[in-house]
Structure formats: structure tokens, C-alpha cells
Amino acid sequence: MRIREIKIGKVSIPLKKPFKTALRQVNSAEDIIIKVIADTDEIGYGNAPPTAVITGDSQDSVIAAIRDTIGPKLIGMDVDNIETIMTTIDTAMLHNNSAKAAVDIAVYDLFGKLHNIPLYKLFGGYCNRLTTDLTISVNAPDEMVRDSLEAVKDGFTELKLKVGTDVVLDIQRVKAIRQAVGNDVKLRLDANQGWKPKEAVRTIRRFEDMGLTIELIEQPVKAYDFEGLKYVTDHVETAIMADESAFGPYEVFQLLAMRACDLINIKLMKAGGLHNAIKIANLAETMGVECMMGCMLESKVGITAAASLSAGKRIVTKSDLDAAVLLAADPVIGGVSFVKNELLIPDAPGLGITAIEGWQEIK
Structure with missing residues (x-):
């Protein structure tokens, strides 16, 4: 072929x-x-x-x-x-x-x-179903509470809250959501580089002192600030995950060598695809650092690819693969299917995708 x-x-x-x-x-x-x-x-x-x-x-x-x-x-x-x-x-x-x-x-x-062979089996075949979180966009606290309660009603047990626009509001947002959803729902925070290192430490310690039980904080500081990321990691109890900092294998090698974070977020669009994402997962596994498989706003094509790698590798213990859930329509025939907060990986060869409705060729 x-x-x-x-x-x-x-x-x-x-x-x-x-x-x-x-x-x-x-x-x-x-x-x-x-x-x-x-x-x-x-x-x-x-x-x-x-x-x-x-x-x-x-x-x-x-x-x-x-x-x-x-x-x-x-x-x-x-x-x-x-x-x-x-x-x-x-x-x-x-x-x-x-x-x-x-x-x-x-x-x-x-x-x-x-x-x-299905790609998840090619990549290791560890499992064929995953649990994903659902992203809650950054908004006023009451709107984020409504979105969080709606997500929990829909069967999601892990929520990723977007923060990083205003520290005072961020504390109000997280506190209100924790009170609304109770303690059985896992909360992950993604600051998208929105805090400075010392500001991040103060804010995260505040979350800790308030007993809000945050599972992890994603990319609290600027992507290029590896020293700042390490400073945050070293000065809080909450697990810190690198996302924009963990671009490709080389950057991940640096982060792991510095012990600058507790977790790595792998995204295919940052890494340049599955081949380099596998390298990242192997580096992290060698250092005993667990990974999350994340996404941008991919259609179900990209989500199926990411889910296949996530399902194949034991070191990928968390999934943030909700992009297809956020879309109002699904033009992709085949690929992963969704049951509440679970992704079911197909046993069809490759990605298991057969067609794309509404696909417009670009000459």
C-alpha cells in the first residue's frame, strides 16, 4: 500500500x-x-x-x-x-x-x-473505554455553577474549570462550584497561563486552606516559564500539570529533568501527532510521571486518534477528550462513541472512521 x-x-x-x-x-x-x-x-x-x-x-x-x-x-x-x-x-x-x-x-x-488492527491495540491495547472530564468555560460564577450542575446531571463526574482571568473571581468561581456539586465530583482547574508564579502559589494555597479539594491545576504560568512552573510545583500540595509548556518530546524531557511538574498533558496538535505523543508518554513513564490526554477543539477524527493512544498506554491515566461533546453536530461517521462521560473505542481497523459528512475540499 x-x-x-x-x-x-x-x-x-x-x-x-x-x-x-x-x-x-x-x-x-x-x-x-x-x-x-x-x-x-x-x-x-x-x-x-x-x-x-x-x-x-x-x-x-x-x-x-x-x-x-x-x-x-x-x-x-x-x-x-x-x-x-x-x-x-x-x-x-x-x-x-x-x-x-x-x-x-x-x-x-x-x-x-x-x-x-484498531489503533488502540497497536499502541498497547491497555483498555477500550475511557472516562473524560467536561470543560466548563470561564464565565461569571453563577453561570459556571449552572454549567457545572448541568454537566453533573448529564453524568460527568470530573469537571475541568477554566480560570486564570481574575484571581479574586477565580476563588469565587471554584468555591461556588464546589458548594454546588458537592465533594464527590472531581474538580480540575486550568489557568491557561493566566497567573504569575507567586500569585499562583498564593491562589492555590488559598484553595487548599479552604478545603476545596482540587485534583490538579493545569498550566498556572506562562508556557516558557519553566522555572516559574517548578516554583509553583515546589510550593503547593496540589498536583501541577504542564500543558502549553509540555509542547513536544524535547520540552517534556526538560520538564521531567527539572522535576518542574507533577503531570504532563499530551496533545496531538502540540506534539505534531501520534508518533511524537508516543515518545512523550514513554519519557513520562520512564520517570514515573502520569499523563493526561488532552485536546484542542478537534472533530471526532482527532478525538478518536487521541483516545486510541490514551486507551493504549497505561501511563495515560486521565482524559480531557470532551471536544466532540462540546460540538452541536457530529459529521464524522464511525470513530469513538460517547455514553455520558465515557468514550468507547471501536474495534474497527485504524480509527474506525468511514466518512465525513459536509466535508468541503480545498484546492
């Missing part, structure tokens, strides 16, 4: 509610979905949601990177030679990780179809 052509397209999917963080607000998912087509006519699907404020990738840059630079280098390559293909993707150009991730995912999908 050899790669014959790569087609680039997009889907536009409205969100059920605006997605708000300390970095951005999004009202619809504008996702690039590619088709890597083999000489057997088999199709591998890949996905990239442009997230300029985090990865630096725009829709236009993703399209250009795949169409003009990465894609042409892969035409004619044997899908069985996955190591060479992944090296070619990695070295085709600097950065552009979301574009690389889309192609990487599609090639792995083809590889799984070629060998008639």
Missing part, C-alpha cells in the same frame, strides 16, 4: 455554547480534515483544529504546510514504512505541528487499516 494523493478539506461545526478560556473565545470549530488516499483507494483521515494562540497555526498555514511542503514528500511512500514516513513529516519543515499532526494521524489510520 502506497500513498497516492492527499486531499485537504474543512468542516465548520458550531459549538453548543461559546468556549471561553483565559486565552480565547470560540463559537464554532473550524477544522481541517485531510484524506490520505492509498493506491488501493483506502482512505486515512487526519484532523487539525487551527489554534493560533497556542500552537501558532492558522487555517491558512495548516493548509499551505500540508499542500506545499509536507504532502508532496509523502507521495509514493510505502505505508508499511511508518518510521521513515514519520521522520519525513517531522523533518519536512520547522514548527507547523498541527499540520504535521493531521498527516501523522491519517497515515496511522491507513497503517491500522492495512494491518486490520
Whole structure:
């Protein structure tokens, strides 16, 4: 099986509610979905949601990177030679990780179809179902309480609260939500780089003193501030997770060597795809550091890829794979299915995806 052509397209999917963080607000998912087509006519699907404020990738840059630079280098390559293909993707150009991730995912999908194996089994086969949290966008405390109660009613037992816009309000938000949902619901906080190191320590200690039992705090400080992240980790009891700091294998190696965090959030769009995400998981496992599998605003293509790796690896103990739940429609035929807060991984080859409704090709 050899790669014959790569087609680039997009889907536009409205969100059920605006997605708000300390970095951005999004009202619809504008996702690039590619088709890597083999000489057997088999199709591998890949996905990239442009997230300029985090990865630096725009829709236009993703399209250009795949169409003009990465894609042409892969035409004619044997899908069985996955190591060479992944090296070619990695070295085709600097950065552009979301574009690389889309192609990487599609090639792995083809590889799984070629060998008639689901990707979660290819990656280790540890389990075939996952529990995900649900993200609560940063808003006024009363609105976040309403959203949290609605999520719990829908069966979610783990909530990820977006904070980081205002420390005083952040404390009010978390306190109100904890009082509303009770102590049986796990609360995770994501500051999206919104605090300074000492400010983060003061705020997190306040949460601790108030007995709010926060499971973890994600990326409290700027992505580049590894020393600041370590300062926070060393001065609080609550587990600290690196997200934007933990971009790819090299950054994760640095974080682990510094003992700058307690947990690593793996995201395919940061890492450049599954190949590098596997490296991150292996580095973390070597150091005994557990991982979360996270996501941007991927369609179910990207979520299925991330869930497949998460289900395959024992070191990935937490999942933040709720993007498809946040979407008002699902154009993806096949892939993971959702039952309340659980993702069920298909046993079909590759990603188990057969078609994308409403896919519009970009020439």
C-alpha cells in the first residue's frame, strides 16, 4: 500500500455554547480534515483544529504546510514504512505541528487499516473505554455553577474549570462550584497561563486552606516559564500539570529533568501527532510521571486518534477528550462513541472512521 494523493478539506461545526478560556473565545470549530488516499483507494483521515494562540497555526498555514511542503514528500511512500514516513513529516519543515499532526494521524489510520488492527491495540491495547472530564468555560460564577450542575446531571463526574482571568473571581468561581456539586465530583482547574508564579502559589494555597479539594491545576504560568512552573510545583500540595509548556518530546524531557511538574498533558496538535505523543508518554513513564490526554477543539477524527493512544498506554491515566461533546453536530461517521462521560473505542481497523459528512475540499 502506497500513498497516492492527499486531499485537504474543512468542516465548520458550531459549538453548543461559546468556549471561553483565559486565552480565547470560540463559537464554532473550524477544522481541517485531510484524506490520505492509498493506491488501493483506502482512505486515512487526519484532523487539525487551527489554534493560533497556542500552537501558532492558522487555517491558512495548516493548509499551505500540508499542500506545499509536507504532502508532496509523502507521495509514493510505502505505508508499511511508518518510521521513515514519520521522520519525513517531522523533518519536512520547522514548527507547523498541527499540520504535521493531521498527516501523522491519517497515515496511522491507513497503517491500522492495512494491518486490520484498531489503533488502540497497536499502541498497547491497555483498555477500550475511557472516562473524560467536561470543560466548563470561564464565565461569571453563577453561570459556571449552572454549567457545572448541568454537566453533573448529564453524568460527568470530573469537571475541568477554566480560570486564570481574575484571581479574586477565580476563588469565587471554584468555591461556588464546589458548594454546588458537592465533594464527590472531581474538580480540575486550568489557568491557561493566566497567573504569575507567586500569585499562583498564593491562589492555590488559598484553595487548599479552604478545603476545596482540587485534583490538579493545569498550566498556572506562562508556557516558557519553566522555572516559574517548578516554583509553583515546589510550593503547593496540589498536583501541577504542564500543558502549553509540555509542547513536544524535547520540552517534556526538560520538564521531567527539572522535576518542574507533577503531570504532563499530551496533545496531538502540540506534539505534531501520534508518533511524537508516543515518545512523550514513554519519557513520562520512564520517570514515573502520569499523563493526561488532552485536546484542542478537534472533530471526532482527532478525538478518536487521541483516545486510541490514551486507551493504549497505561501511563495515560486521565482524559480531557470532551471536544466532540462540546460540538452541536457530529459529521464524522464511525470513530469513538460517547455514553455520558465515557468514550468507547471501536474495534474497527485504524480509527474506525468511514466518512465525513459536509466535508468541503480545498484546492
